[in-house]
Amino acid sequence: MTASQMQGQELRIERLAAGYGKVQVLWDVSVRVAPGEFVAMIGANGAGKTTTLRAVSGVVKPTAGRVLLGGRDVTRAAPSAVVALGLGHVPEGRELFPRMTVRENLELGAAMSARARSAQAQTLGQVYSLFPRLEERASQLAGTLSGGEQQMVAVGRALMARPSVLVVDEPSLGLSPLMTQTVFGALKAVNAEGVSVLLVEQNVGLSLKLADRAYVLENGQIVKEGTGTALLADPSVREAYLAL
Structure with a gap:
């Protein structure tokens, strides 16, 4: 991928509330990822991190607040429309098609965008450059790969949509x-080549070292934010998430 091909957009989550049926999971969540920024979201299991990403990609419909992608309101948009506007989502658990080959799984990532379909061969080559092992395994069934190889496919599939914003759940x-x-x-x-990244990750230490900025989510609410470096040094964060 090159910056000239995939420029990052801003992702803005404003006062988001969401849940499942009568169970509310998120309350008044606001997050901003600037164009080209790497932002991490940390929190305990059940804090609402996955629900936040699902709301961003249109899988979960918010009950309040809004999601803006490059200034466009995508709060009520279908997942396919959100992808076409530049969002790539790497879901928790990978969600590959195990009886399809590596290449077939990757090619599915370009299916929802005419722009991505027109550049499919080029983007596939770029994904293979990023993950050479996937080119070696291109004809292998995804279900026979190791866990790490499957995660490469999940990331590669999201990149096949040529996203400007990539949201990644527990890679x-x-x-x-x-x-x-x-x-x-x-x-x-x-x-580094321009794509904005919002990362949800259980490896808090590594996430904060890599992130420009980060948010702490507890019980469905943002309780702390700052630079990755500042949160890594924060005593409350170190005690709660790093056992230090």
């Missing part, structure tokens, strides 16, 4: 330290 879940470094290195490389 290190179940991965070895070496594979975690590989996946995070790819995310930083994509961000």
